Amino acid sequence: MxxxxxxxxxxxxxxxxxxxxxxxxxxxxxxxxxxxxxxxxxxxxxxxxxxxxxxxxxxxxxxxxxxxxxxxxALSLGQPVLESSITLLGEDTLFYRGKDVLKLSENQKFEDVASLLWDCEESYPFDTTWPKLSEECIGILNRLEGRPILDISRILLPFIEYEDAKAFRKDHKTYKKTSSSILRYLCLFSSGKTSSEGSISETLLSSWNKKKESSNYGSKLRLLEASLILSADHELNVSSFTARCVASSEASLYQVVLAGLAALSGPKHGQLTERASTLLSQSTGNLKKDKLLLEEKLRNGENIPGFGHPLYKKGDPRGKKLIEMVKRFYPNDPNVQIYLQFLKQVEELIEDYPTIDAGLALVSKVLQLPKGAGIGIFGIGRTAGWLAHAMEQYESGNLIRPRAKYIGNLPEV
Amino acid sequence: MxxxxxxxxxxxxxxxxxxxxxxxxxxxxxxxxxxxxxxxxxxxxxxxxxxxxxxxxxxxxxxxxxxxxxxxxALSLGQPVLESSITLLGEDTLFYRGKDVLKLSENQKFEDVASLLWDCEESYPFDTTWPKLSEECIGILNRLEGRPILDISRILLPFIEYEDAKAFRKDHKTYKKTSSSILRYLCLFSSGKTSSEGSISETLLSSWNKKKESSNYGSKLRLLEASLILSADHELNVSSFTARCVASSEASLYQVVLAGLAALSGPKHGQLTERASTLLSQSTGNLKKDKLLLEEKLRNGENIPGFGHPLYKKGDPRGKKLIEMVKRFYPNDPNVQIYLQFLKQVEELIEDYPTIDAGLALVSKVLQLPKGAGIGIFGIGRTAGWLAHAMEQYESGNLIRPRAKYIGNLPEV
CATH class of the missing domain: 1.10.1660.10 (Multidrug-efflux Transporter Regulator; Chain: A; Domain 2)
Structure with missing residues (x-):
């Protein structure tokens, strides 16, 4: 075509x-x-x-x-390879189980959206008590200080799985309980805490951004909730498809998330968020300087991360939403205006729209989150989606086992 | 169809x-x-x-x-989804890069077969010196004592990746060096050693089976080499396809192997080896007793693990090969004869042929390997294949990003 x-x-x-x-x-x-x-x-x-x-x-x-x-x-945005009831991508918004995600991101908690993705109509899977890290787990955690957030998660999730034998039970109730535990474990690893009581967003924000008393706390929390919600699912992107492959072997939800995190680590997937953050750090507020910088990048053949999405003709609605929220919440902050102006400049120069990666980079800058928090938010958010895909794949009972066309050396006779 | x-x-x-x-x-x-x-x-x-x-x-x-x-x-043994030059499945044998795998398993070292799969014509990727575990890594390893072999690998591989920053370089030489290191790390974790000098098979055997001086040492080593070689690749099974998905995001080889191990943990994939081992443990040598046991399993609706493969009409050549080698190497051992007789009995009762899982279960019993060694062998062997698939996927440059057909709730208007 x-x-x-x-x-x-x-x-x-x-x-x-x-x-x-x-x-x-x-x-x-x-x-x-x-x-x-x-x-x-x-x-x-x-x-x-x-x-x-x-x-x-x-x-x-x-x-x-x-x-x-x-x-x-079919593996490259071709004809559909499987059926799913989770996410529908529209022209200028997306829908989780038929609900407009842009609306959800305005007033829902991330936990509620996760429950929606997991189709938990009958019972809410998030208990009031959080899982606690074992002594053994804390021992290893201490040895991992300073490592990237998702790296720590990749080491500790399989460690915790072994302590959580009931996670191997194959029924909906267990799946949903395990899913909520996994999300909260990831939140603990990302926030450096060993226990919590609040919501996932509150836990992350109180750890990443100490200025809780400031007048902007509500806006900050909403930006974080929206970021998690908008990251949660995007149909069969490479990490969600990976999660489905692993689930199709009936591996546990822990293993599914591990594999999702492995795919997310790739430069063509999750690393885009961090690269967009780095780009945004280079904005100076000087229109001419910034333009020269961007033009030089293009001349050097560099890709500008965080812009252009093959599935949206009129721009990624997730990136657009986060940028619009930041504009609305910070109409007068001069530092924020510099970031917004820079994004606009890139958009006009390369004639392409910001994606969710640019949106997450902006939120990370505006909330002054630590290095790696952007990809951390995306990883925690997307984990909710991987878990939904895993449960749907378990239900289908299908093993994903495609064939390859052999084009190599023929056997010697 | x-x-x-x-x-x-x-x-x-x-x-x-x-x-x-x-x-x-x-x-x-x-x-x-x-x-x-x-x-x-x-x-x-x-x-x-x-x-x-x-x-x-x-x-x-x-x-x-x-x-x-x-x-x-296409995801269920349908039309091919991608092209590959690694493995060709024949009617009664399989070929790695055009070489008959049954022949390779008779006289090759596993390392040589890994090099073949990685297409290393120009230089042999296995240095004489093995990688060493760092103090930090040994510290964590000590906390993991008693856990299943592949569980330890899933925790420690991402730990080691962080120490191996050069593994992120994107060139063939680095890929092959990293691949040989990963195989040797897995061998160390599986054998409980912190360093080694011999081959992978020698390292595993000296750790798992102390009777090195026995007259059968050569046969034992050959059975182990053959098991690793026959496990190494099988075209796009679920774990290799998972590995390709992760590689398509340009994630590192460590992450690729992690995701492969995650898929392998599923009961529909790697766990078959362990379940076949458990089945084999139930053989008594009494034909009538064994028949009653098997019939009861069938009446209870249990699946008999390790038999029947949809891709081989005349039986899985890998299972057949391992059984034939055991027969040849142990013509008179009465314990071995009991296992062989039991496998024959299952085959006749359910009218299906033993797969590689039954073969690995038999080898584990015959060599008196510790619990979990069967799936350990399969995991180390298959890692060589995952790494080959990852390198092939990197080379193609294609991101695996399929579409789903949405069949869920429609958006409310």
Whole structure:
């Protein structure tokens, strides 16, 4: 499929060119019911054609000529590989179990959104008491001081799994209890605490940002809740798909999260948040200086992290939301204005929209969070999604075991 | 595809029934070149039809009627999802980079096979000096005494990764050096040693089986080498596919192996080896008693672990090979004969062949390895494969990011 993602509709000429046929053939397709045309709404009464329909036609044709090609293209934003009831990606928002995520991020607690993702209608999975770290666990934790947040989680989660034998029971109640424990353990590792009583956001904020008494506490907490909620799921991104693969072997939820964290560690996935933070640190507030800096990066062939998402034509609604919230909560803070102005400058220069990574980088800067907190928030948030995917995969009972096409050396005879 | 895996050829009647057409239509397909017929070799000159050809026809037809279905079926032994030059699965053997694995398992060292899988023609990646565990690492290791082998690996690998910053360099030389270090670290964790000088098999055997001076040492070492070699890769099983997903995000080789180990922990994957070991422990040498035991299991609806593989019609060549080697090396040992007789009994009762899991369980029993050694061998062996898949995935540069079909609650308007 060679044509661009940007336009939802094509003209008859464009459709003909995409399909490699004459315009007359397009009209023939319409009369044979193979293609729908819609009014373009213009005075000349020309019709327009949905890009999706053209793509479908191209796919059918490819599949007829080369059976198996559809399957080989499926791992890269191709035809769906499995069914899911968790997240629907829309044009300018996304939905968890049918609820608008942008609205959820305005007034919900992260724990409530996690319960929604885990489909916990019958009972709330977050007890009032938090899990406690064992002496053994604290002993190891002390040896890990100074390591990145998610690194500590990757070492300690399998350690804790062994102490939590009941997590191996295979029923919904256990899954949900274990899921809430895992989220809280990750929160403890990220905040450097050994126990807590508040919400996950409160625990993180009180550890990362000591100015609790300041007048902005409510806004800070909301930005953190929104960041966690917006990070929670995004359909089959690479880490969630990894989580589903591991769950399909019926490995425990701890192992699922471990594998998710492993995928998240990759520069093409979670590291984007940290790289966007680094970029934002370079803003000076001087328009001309910043422009020169960005242009130099482009000339050096560097990628600008945190901008452009293949699934959103009009920009990643998660990044947009976080930026809009920061604007609303800090209308007059001059330091915040510098970050906002810098993001706007990048957007205009590279003609692409900020993603959730840029949004999380901005929140980290505005809340003055420690290094690595941005990816920590994303990791804790996304863990809620991995756990939802794992439970859905367990329920399907399917083992993920694809085939490869062998193209290597042939056996010697 | 409703018909069974067992027969490679179908009669005209069977082909017609599978396709839901008249027999005459089958002949018409042949004359139109849509289907090949072969001589059945029988006197009545009836033709036979390849099952694969019928499956192709069914797939094409399904794809025409429901575009996308091929992609949705691809995760479960469907059409290939990616290309690979590592392992080719044959009818009664398998090939690593074109070399017959059954032959490799007769006389190669595991390290040499790992180098083959990693395509190390130019330089051998296993230095004479092994990596050493740091003081910090030994400190944690001491706290983990008594835990399962692979559990210790899952805790300590991310710990070691942080100490090995050069592992993040992205070039072939580093990949291969890191890969050999990871295999040796896993060997140290599995053997409870803090350093070594010999081969991986020698290190494991000297730790697991103290009777080094016995006349059977050579046979024992060979059985261990063969077990590691036969475990090393099996195309896109769930853990190798998981490893590729993680590698596609450009996460480090340590993270790739961690995720592979997470998938391996699942009851539908690695735990089969341990369950087969438990089954084998129940053999008594009394034919009648053993038969009653097995029949009771079947009546209770239990699965018999270690038998039946969907990809091999005539039995898993890896299981067959290990059993044959044990038979050859221990022609007169009465205890070994009991295990062999028990495996034969299961095979006849459930009419299915032993898999590599049954083979590894047998080797563990024959070599009197400690509990958990079977899955330890499989894990170390398979790590060589995960690392090969990771390097191949890095080279492709493709991010694995499939789409899901949303079937959940629709957004409220």
């Amino acid at each position: 060679a044509f661009s993602y940007k336009k939802p509709f094509l003209s008859a000429d464009e459709a003909a060119s995409a399909l490699g046929v004459e315009v007359q053939t397009i009209y023939a397709y319409v009369s044979r019911g193979l293609l729908h045309s819609e009014s373009g709404g213009r005075k000349d009464r020309s019709k327009r054609y949905r890009k999706e329909d053209i793509e479908q036609l191209l796919l059918r044709r490819e599949e007829r000529s080369q059976p198996g090609k559809t399957a080989r293209a | 409703a018909f069974s895996y067992k027969k490679p050829f179908l009669s005209a009647d069977e082909a017609a029934s599978a396709l839901g057409v008249e027999v005459q239509t089958i002949y018409a397909y042949v004359s139109r070149g849509l289907l090949h017929s072969e001589s059945g070799g029988r006197k009545d000159r009836s033709k036979r039809y390849r099952k694969e050809d019928i499956e192709q026809l069914l797939l094409r037809r399904e794809e025409r009627s429901q575009p996308g279905k091929t992609a949705r079926a």
